[in-house]
Amino acid sequence: MRTPLPYPIALERLHHAAQDAREAVEAEDVHITDCLGRVAAKDHQSPFSTPRFDSSAMDGYAVISDATKSATLENPVAFAIKKTIQAGDHEPYLLTVDPIDDMPPCVRVMTGAPFPVLDDMKDGKSFDACVKWEYTAQQPGARSDIMLITKPVPGGTNKRYAGQDIKQGDVVLSAGTAIRSTHVICLASIGITTVHVVRRPRCGIWSTGKELLTTQDVNGPYLSVATRELGADTRFLGILPDERSVLRQEIEIAPGGVSGGKYDFVREVLETLGATIVFHRLNIRPGHSVLFATFQRQTGQGLTAFFGLPGNPGAAAACFRFLVVPYMRRLMGQDIETPLSVCLEPGTARLPCARRSQKHTKCSSSTLDRFHHGILGRSAVGTMTSPTKLNPYSSVNCWIHFKTEQDSEEGTLVDCYPTTSCNITREV
Secondary structure, three states, X not given: XXXXXXXXXXXXXXXXXXXXXXXXXXXXXXXXXXXXXXEEOOOEEOOOOEOOOOEEOOOEEEEOHHHHOOXXXXXXXXXXXXXEEOOOOOOOOEEOOOOOOOOOEEEEEXXXXXXXXXXXXXXXXXXXXXXEHHHEEOOOOOOOOEEEEOOOOOOOOOEEOOOOOEOOOOEEEOOOOEOXXXXXXXXXXXXXXXXXXXXXXXXXXXXXXXXXXXOOOOHHHHHHHHHHXXXXXXXXXXXXXXXXXXXXXXXXXXXXXXXXXOOOOHHHHHHHOOOEEEEEOEOEEOOOOOEEEEEEXXXXXXXXXXXXXXXXXXXXXXXXXXXXXXXXXXXXOOOOOOOEEEEOOOOOOOXXXXXXXXXXXXXXXXXXXXXXXXXXXXXXXXXXXXXXXXXXXXXXXXXXXXXXXXXXXXXXXXXXXXXXXXXXXXXO
16 A cells, blocks of 8 residues: 655645646737636736826816815805816817916816816916816806806815826736736726737546446536636546547546556556656545646647546545646646635534544544635634535535644634635625
8 A cells, every 4th residue: 555645745746747847838819808717928017107197086177276265155266167078088188278368267077087288387287176066056147168166176186196006017917817807907908908828728537437327427527617717728538548649638637546446547557658656645635545647748748747536526626626726726827826714613513533542532634634615704604524425515615724633623723725716705
């Protein structure tokens, strides 16, 4: 019997293997509307500062604040409306003021519209504030191009100054970032329409044969969608062959056939093909029989990573989350994932133990790294269940990592990961 490898060492080997395989994963350009979920292949910097000009934060009137100082409800100050500027206007309006006009000027502006500019800024005065339209009035019977202000407006009111948001050269999307819809807001605001992303890694899902004899193949559909969720170009390829020439994907995954039983032949096939067995059997639960191997593709296009997962769907899901996901993240240039540290709530069931000592005081499973699905939320009470039970997967939103020697008592601080590398949705 082979000695199981500790999980931290296995994780380190996975990261090294992914780093070696990264050279063969090219980058490509995609349109900004097609970049969701892809991984940025380089830093994307802003070519200019934003806003590119002073703009209005409200619908209202751009005014010279100094001209409003004497405004009161009894003695409002009248302003002459010179123009209307809309948000779609891309250049500031240059306003020439008639020196014989006895009424200070104002300009009607929409939210996001460029602030007008005086061509002759006498005494350093400029349009430096925007008064909301509901705080203005019109004198009954007066001209429609005259607006009244009934109280002083401080300088800078409702005015956004140029360059206050994104600075020229700022990185708005870092290399290795999984792109979300919120990133598109920043990219589009600085005129970026093409995004440089990592090519989707090619992934093949294999059956070891027995899964195809039943109508309830769980692992095949799950692994297919889970790898696509991470950004892979995934195909279900049928029964695992004994020919290296057909193993052409960058990642190959086969559930079942790794436990060492009479019909578990995956390791034998891999060794026949000349693969390097990086590890087989880990000191984890569930999924201790998991296998990871690598080999050079015959096409000379780089390294293939082969994951032999347990046939049990719960164990396969745990191994996928804590072994395949870290490998894929590093392969696509993403950082090592940082978990949330959370406390187990009152009412959380203790983890089942494989066996106890004679005094029933300590679980032998404390020497294992254990992975359990759960529910993360402010008020949700999670439960611990067997990996053979699949019903809880319909409502879980996280995986919990109990490290070696770590208990599952109430109040224990544990590492928590989302079910995928997407963000966790918290209950509010």
